Amino acid sequence: MASKLLRAVVLGPPGSGKGTVCERIARSFGLQHLSSGQFLRESLRGGGEVGILAKQYLERGLLVPDHVITRVMMTELEKRQEQHWLLDGFPRTLGQAEALDRICELDLVISLNIPFETLKDRLSARWVHPASGRVYNMDFNPPHVQGVDDLTGEPLVQREDDKPEAVAARLRKYKDAAKPVIELYKSRGILHSFSGTETNKIWPYVYTLLSSKIPPILSDEEN
Secondary structure (H helix, E strand, O other): OOOOOOEEEEEOOOOOOHHHHHHHHHHHHOOEEEEHHHHHHHHHHHOOHHHHHHHHHHHOOOOOOHHHHHHHHHHHHHOOOOOOEEEEOOOOOHHHHHHHHHHOOOOEEEEEEOOHHHHHHHHHOEEEEOOOOEEEEOOOEOOOOOOEOOOOOOEOEOOHHHOHHHHHHHHHHHHHHHHHHHHHHHHOOOEEEEEOOOHHHHHHHHHHHHHOOOOOOOOHHHO
16 A cells, blocks of 8 residues: 555645645655645746746736646646645646646545634634745734744735635635535545544544555654
8 A cells, every 4th residue: 555656635715724734644644745835936936937927917916827826736746746745725626626637646635624704713813924825823823923924034914815804705715616626526435524623623533534545654643
């Protein structure tokens, strides 16, 4: 079993704790944590063709469209044909899921179901360091100094779409786009859903599931 490469995805709405769950899986099972947000930031800094294209949208205050994110991710995944990996933030739409199908077969999809009110509270308390993508939550993961990134000392910002008035629309939009993706993976028998309001309570179940697919390198307690 260990010789087979594991291809996994974590799905979940903004504020669901996807990043935290992915980091724990990567640490516990030796999977590469591949974040679409991180790759997008790197392509913007790298200044290649896709980075320049993405920048044009961002400079106009627009979301980077599906096909651009897909190109960023396909390029990165093709470099990692011989590695175990875990996708975070991709695929978000049916089109992206179909593009992913063309280059690999997924073994496992984890879907995080978090109540709407919990997501709303988490997102409204969320501040980010734009250059690195580091996320702070003023309720349970605040920076050492209010309003300042722990590592660089640079100012934190609250994204426009994390502001309370924008959160409900953002969550509705995620749900509409994600529904066919979830249905697709459910129909293949590879979708595993976990519900709750706290990542620490969901984590042991996620750990048990992954342990049945790939040998852990850290025990559950070491997280």
